[in-house]
Amino acid sequence: MNHRTSTLFALFIAALWAWWELDLKFVDLFPTKGGAQIARDFFSAAWRPAIDYQSEFVPQGAPPFLWIVLQGMLRTIYFATAAMTLAVVVGVPLSALGSRLVPSWVRIPVRILVGGMRSVHELLWAIFFLAAIGFNSGAAVIALAIPYAGTLAKIGAEMLDETSDRAYHAMRGLGTGKLMAFIAGLLPQATPDLAGYAFYRFECAIRSSAVLGFFGYETAGYYLKSSFENLHYQEVWTWLYAFVLLVLFLEAWSGQLRRRFVA
């Protein structure tokens, strides 16, 4: 048995053990009475997403449903954009400080810091801030930004390590300072990869900021949750499809960008 097979085998055994430990049964995958009704209603609504409020009692002067969807999606994007801005501003310098060009007495503490930022999930940071300073959109954005900055710093440092450092050392040899040699000799080569990765993380940030809605911030998750709890499944599907459309759009955009960068 080669190394890969044994690795897969070990994972399989671990999963079996976990299955047994969780006492999972396939029978429980089939919902019981109440759940089955919800499942039927929910999935049959998939073919007809709502284009207007499902509720019969819509207050006078309420904006059209699709307008609410658009606003909710935009707010989701704003949360994600703000978080990504902070993540890039903090993460890129940290990735430089965590790369192998930096002496180990700086690099190792930076990597530990980055590991710490990454190891706590953004929603846990969010409830931490919720407990510490109360309900505030800025705090939620910072909560999102902390693990995202950490991840960007970690992957960025790996990318910088894999970049050829010949131009950097050539510039150093000519007497350029470390910082300038880094900015002019190393960073430009790694920029397309870094930008591509940041774009991908932006997509993730949009998902995370939608989930923040479950904690009361007015992003997509907020509306999705209340629609679901009011049994307005068609509205839920509208939100889900809006999300898929946004991801499709981002994918097309980043695909085009990648083609232009590589070509």
Place this chain on the structure above:
Amino acid sequence: MTPAQRERELYRNRSRSRFIRASNWALGGLLAVTWAGETIDFRSIFSPQRMNNLQRFLREDLSPWPLRQNPESFSWGDWILSIWNQHGADGLLLTLCISLVSIALAGVFGWFVAPLGARNFMHQDPLHRTLQVETKNESVLLPWICQGVRLLQIFMRAIPEYVWAFLFLAMLGLGAWPAILALAIHNAGILGRLGAETIENLDSKSSRGLFQLGASRSQVVASSIFAQGLPRYILFLFYRWETCVREATVLGMIGILSLGYWIDDARVRQHYDEMLVLVLFGAILVLLGDLISHQVRKSIR
């Protein structure tokens, strides 16, 4: 022409992509709207009231409850051990188990669906053999199936795990399944896509050879594509497992008894000291997961 003029002319005639420029403008606009708009409120974070809250939180709420009650007989070890025994160990075990079952399910489904999403393979003329082959009528459908599979994969991964879990919880009731299904669906979407891309980028020599010997698509998949693509796929699999551990922790907050449940429970009871310790337990699990995954990926690379 002086060198300076020549330089300026070269600069003016540099190749520029309109698309990239438009993207930069769009990005700038998005940043401006985000930071100038009122959706995100940074200023009031520093209001005196919130700063008071923060101060109280850091000074009082986070210090261990028994320490506040009875400073003489307090021992850090006993306190942390009691939290570990109460909910910490159980929560961690459940979190780990959920992540393992989910990644195994996602890995299997993602892998077997991956060839269906590979565009160069799901083609009337797979891998562009340029060899005259009999084309069956059904194979006209293949590119459509491929697009359908890709769309489904996008749907699976576009919806956050948390939302999937929330929806399934209402249907399946309390238990581990909603979390497992949520993680498995989201990650099967991602892994299926990554697997398809891996297959598209494989060296096609051996597959072409098999095709020319008259092998069918499924035979080529079983004997050549799967064997060649697996090493890279395992790398992705472990990388996604890291994420699964993270997400499995948090999924507890909607009512599945993983670590997140007890973290949220401590928050609701306002036992923030306990919450901090549980979050740290979770962080240690995540770091351990990252470490294992890193070692495994290094060893099979």
